[in-house]
Amino acid sequence: MTNKRDEDAKYKDVLRHGGKRSELIAMFGLTCSACGVSGSGYEIVAHHLTGNPQDHALQVLLCRPCHASIHQDGVDKKPRSREEILFAVRNTQNLDDAAALVFLSKSALKKRIKKYGIGRLCCYCGKEFTPTGSPKRYCSAECTSTGKREKWAKRISGYAEQKSENDRGYRERHKEALAERKRKYYLEHAEAIKARTREWYKNRKSLSTNGSIIPEEGTPTLTV
Numbered sequence: 723m724t725n726k727r728d729e730d731a732k733y734k735d736v737l738r739h740g741g742k743r744s745e746l747i748a749m750f751g752l753t754c755s756a757c758g759v760s761g762s763g764y765e766i767v768a769h770h771l772t773g774n775p776q777d778h779a780l781q782v783l784l785c786r787p788c789h790a791s792i793h794q795d796g797v798d799k800k801p802r803s804r805e806e807i808l809f810a811v812r813n814t815q816n817l818d819d820a821a822a823l824v825f826l827s828k829s830a831l832k833k834r835i836k837k838y839g840i841g842r843l844c845c846y847c848g849k850e851f852t853p854t855g856s857p858k859r860y861c862s863a864e865c866t867s868t869g870k871r872e873k874w875a876k877r878i879s880g881y882a883e884q885k886s887e888n889d890r891g892y893r894e895r896h897k898e899a900l901a902e903r904k905r906k907y908y909l910e911h912a913e914a915i916k917a918r919t920r921e922w923y924k925n926r927k928s929l930s931t932n933g934s935i936i937p938e939e940g941t942p943t944l945t946v
Contacts, residue, residue, distance in 0.1 A: 735768075740778030743768035747783065754785035761785055802826065804838040811840060845869055 735743045752766045753759070760766075767789050771780040784792070802824055810820040810831070821831040841850040844861035846869035851861040860866040893900060908915060 739768045739781060742778045742781045746781065750783060753783065754788055755782045756784055756788040759785050802834055807834050807838055808840055811835065812843065
């Protein structure tokens with residue numbers, strides 16, 4: 723009957739080491755490649771030489787003390803000060819980016835944030851606050867409403883500016899084609915355009931008397 727602990731060990735080997743640990747044990751036995759000590763399956767672990775836990779090609783077997791000494795000297799286990807954590811949190815958009823900046827996992831970063839009592843800055847008023855429950859970007863309902871409204875208005879304004887810039891660029895790139903299209907349209911609808919123009923001048927003339935536009939009742943007269 724298969725031992726449950728052995729099944730868990732095989733599963734973790736495939737998950738964390740791509741099955742490489744079992745191959746190394748079959749080739750070299752349960753022996754540390756650094757100090758030469760032998761031990762059990764729990765005492766001997768596999769170490770990624772490249773430092774990338776997803777790169778399973780280069781791995782060696784180490785005892786737990788040797789493995790711990792390597793990581794304690796490396797950047798991934800370096801103690802982080804409050805100033806380092808504070809700088810990462812304040813100068814990134816989310817916790818994933820902050821964790822990458824200080825070479826920590828997201829869960830490890832959360833623990834240090836809680837340990838140092840670092841609050842979050844409100845995205846609207848800049849006030850520091852401690853979020854409760856799900857992650858929050860604003861310190862109050864008022865800041866949430868105002869901040870989202872201004873953010874939306876800014877986004878719409880940006881879209882309008884971008885569309886205007888795109889239109890200008892299109893007109894510049896297709897200047898000749900647009901001019902030809904306009905000329906062709908005028909030739910095809912010349913009579914209708916002339917009729918509309920004559921009608922416009924006729925209505926304009928009927929509203930004018932001696933060079934003055936007849937104003938509406940109650941409005942001052944504008945003399946041309």
